[in-house]
Amino acid sequence: MEIIPLLHSIKELIVKIPPIPEYNITGIEMNSRHIDKGYIFTAIPGFTYDGHDYIDDAIQRGAAAIVGEKDLDLSVPYIQVTNSREAVARLAGSFYGHPSKRLKLIGVTGTNGKTTTAYMLKHILNQAGFSCALLGTVSYIINGENVESANTTPDAIQLQKLLAKSKDEYVIMEVSSHALDQRRVEGIEFDFGIFTNLSHDHLDYHHSMENYFSVKASLFLAFLKKGGKAIINHLDEYGARLSKLLQMKQITAFTVGKAAHNDIRIDNVEISEGSCFTLTGGGVQHRVDMTFPGIHNVYNAALAFSTAKLIGIPEEDIIEALESFDGVPGRFEMYSHPAGATFVIDYAHTLDAVEYCLKTAKQLGAKRIAHIYGFRGGRDISKREKIVKKSAEMCNYFILTFDDLDGMKEDVMEKELRQLASQYGGGKGKVIPDRTLAILEAWLDACDGEWVIITGKGPEYYKEIFTMPAHSDKEMIEALLHDPGLPSSDGGNGEFLM
Numbered sequence: 001m002e003i004i005p006l007l008h009s010i011k012e013l014i015v016k017i018p019p020i021p022e023y024n025i026t027g028i029e030m031n032s033r034h035i036d037k038g039y040i041f042t043a044i045p046g047f048t049y050d051g052h053d054y055i056d057d058a059i060q061r062g063a064a065a066i067v068g069e070k071d072l073d074l075s076v077p078y079i080q081v082t083n084s085r086e087a088v089a090r091l092a093g094s095f096y097g098h099p100s101k102r103l104k105l106i107g108v109t110g111t112n113g114k115t116t117t118a119y120m121l122k123h124i125l126n127q128a129g130f131s132c133a134l135l136g137t138v139s140y141i142i143n144g145e146n147v148e149s150a151n152t153t154p155d156a157i158q159l160q161k162l163l164a165k166s167k168d169e170y171v172i173m174e175v176s177s178h179a180l181d182q183r184r185v186e187g188i189e190f191d192f193g194i195f196t197n198l199s200h201d202h203l204d205y206h207h208s209m210e211n212y213f214s215v216k217a218s219l220f221l222a223f224l225k226k227g228g229k230a231i232i233n234h235l236d237e238y239g240a241r242l243s244k245l246l247q248m249k250q251i252t253a254f255t256v257g258k259a260a261h262n263d264i265r266i267d268n269v270e271i272s273e274g275s276c277f278t279l280t281g282g283g284v285q286h287r288v289d290m291t292f293p294g295i296h297n298v299y300n301a302a303l304a305f306s307t308a309k310l311i312g313i314p315e316e317d318i319i320e321a322l323e324s325f326d327g328v329p330g331r332f333e334m335y336s337h338p339a340g341a342t343f344v345i346d347y348a349h350t351l352d353a354v355e356y357c358l359k360t361a362k363q364l365g366a367k368r369i370a371h372i373y374g375f376r377g378g379r380d381i382s383k384r385e386k387i388v389k390k391s392a393e394m395c396n397y398f399i400l401t402f403d404d405l406d407g408m409k410e411d412v413m414e415k416e417l418r419q420l421a422s423q424y425g426g427g428k429g430k431v432i433p434d435r436t437l438a439i440l441e442a443w444l445d446a447c448d449g450e451w452v453i454i455t456g457k458g459p460e461y462y463k464e465i466f467t468m469p470a471h472s473d474k475e476m477i478e479a480l481l482h483d484p485g486l487p488s489s490d491g492g493n494g495e496f497l498m
């Protein structure tokens with residue numbers, strides 16, 4: 001693509017630009033290691049590195065022009081801009097032909113429930129005969145094919161590249177607060193925006209709930225298409241705030257809740273083996289009998305229903321699809337233990353999610369609850385104490401174990417887990433650092449009517465190497481199911497910490 005029209009897309013951001021000869025640009029990159037001849041390299045001042053330090057590397061690899069924020073004089077044309085992240089997203093949008101303009105885009109944001117709501121909606125759209133892409137934490141699915149996903153929301157270049165490839169009629173995208181803050185979705189306009197809820201998470205990044213909320217709200221205030229629609233969980237206090245805010249800005253918001261004024265009302269909820277409830281909107285009431293349990297999943301289903309209804313899918317078809325929805329990998333995935341216990345793998349890693357998850361086990365008849373979980377190294381540490389207190393309050397016993405350490409030293413994490421268990425665990429907690437041994441111990445001790453809830457990793461592979469030959473919670477449970485005679489090991493049997 002010719003460089004001059006390409007640079008038009010960032011004209012409002014340009015601080016300084018030299019005379020630029022016409023040139024055919026062959027690619028856009030923000031990682032110098034991926035630069036090829038004829039590319040534009042955009043230097044991002046990042047959280048770990050400063051892309052400006054890699055400009056020489058990019059030039060050596062053949063970059064034809066550089067975009068960055070610093071005032072520099074270079075051997076190739078250098079365009080100084082006010083914001084490199086915004087610039088790279090706009091350049092990528094333009095380079096890939098603004099694919100979001102021809103696609104119907106649905107953005108899902110919120111602390112918990114994005115993946116589940118996105119999967120439910122994808123299932124409804126597919127059942128109604130529409131092709132549908134999905135970009136989110138578990139996977140990126142484009143034209144029916146899986147592409148490995150690194151982040152919940154891809155970086156700006158990968159995002160535009162994936163959208164350009166998509167021949168799907170709809171694209172559902174989980175939009176994380178990091179993505180919104182880092183302008184990964186700059187230049188994208190959503191037809192629908194879904195807000196699930198907001199609760200304590202990522203405060204290491206956003207520092208306060210107010211900042212976190214305003215970043216999430218920007219999906220609706222800045223990235224909805226003109227005439228685009230917001231679908232909001234009004235039961236959530238931040239959802240209620242958001243719908244007021246959107247009303248003031250004359251942005252159409254549809255609410256899901258339990259009040260008469262909500263566009264879709266949830267009533268008559270019964271959580272037993274699955275979830276039964278009614279959804280009422282426009283004077284029509286439907287009874288839904290979903291196999292996927294948990295009140296949180298009722299909220300997710302109501303949001304998916306509301307969006308599908310706005311898309312124009314007949315209501316009976318939506319209900320049928322919700323009833324045939326068989327869940328999301330690693331979200332309340334249940335396994336039967338030979339002694340009559342139930343093991344559950346769940347991705348919960350916030351206080352709210354953990355509470356919903358444990359509550360669901362109780363509602364499903366758990367006589368006794370054990371909870372196995374840990375915390376990711378380097379992430380929001382302010383939520384840890386609250387989660388341990390909640391776990392101690394709701395369980396008969398819990399085991400703190402390793403999640404991804406992400407560079408944190410094992411002994412430092414182990415010490416912190418011991419301190420959390422003894423300070424907030426009410427004598428119900430023990431620490432078994434090796435995650436596979438923690439699961440093994442609970443497996444060997446499990447009794448009839450007991451529910452063992454393993455949270456945090458969901459379907460993800462372990463980043464650490466553990467004793468037992470399993471690379472995920474699922475593999476560990478499946479190994480135990482197939483070979484109940486797996487031996488116990490020295491590393492287990494932690495003591496309860498008082």
Ligand SMILES: CC(=O)N[C@H]1[C@@H](OP(=O)(O)OP(=O)(O)OC[C@H]2O[C@@H](n3ccc(=O)[nH]c3=O)[C@H](O)[C@@H]2O)O[C@H](CO)[C@@H](O)[C@@H]1O[C@H](C)C(=O)N[C@@H](C)C(=O)N[C@H](CCC(=O)O)C(=O)O
Nearest residue numbers: 030031032044046047048049051054151152153155176178
């Ligand atoms: C803290 C954070 O969010 N970091 C994200 C951020 O990295 P960054 O831009 O600061 O990059 P950096 O590593 O400091 O490097 C700066 C620049 O130097 C460049 N560089 C670096 C080295 C080199 O040799 N050459 C070179 O050019 C890099 O390519 C980059 O452009 O921007 C990158 C591109 O968009 C992201 O991939 C990266 O996500 C990291 C991997 C990450 O873990 N992010 C998490 C926190 C995240 O975003 N999670 C949310 C979901 C959270 C949730 O809901 O649970 C998500 O959307 O995935």
Ligand SMILES: Nc1ncnc2c1ncn2[C@@H]1O[C@H](COP(=O)(O)OP(=O)(O)OP(=O)(O)O)[C@@H](O)[C@H]1O
Nearest residue numbers: 111112113114115116137296331346347348353357
């Ligand atoms: N509506 C909800 N409210 C609260 N908790 C929920 C809700 N939906 C799901 N959860 C809990 O949160 C966990 C993660 O769910 P899900 O993957 O759908 O959310 P997410 O927003 O995509 O999470 P992440 O951003 O971490 O990928 C689930 O395993 C469940 O325990």
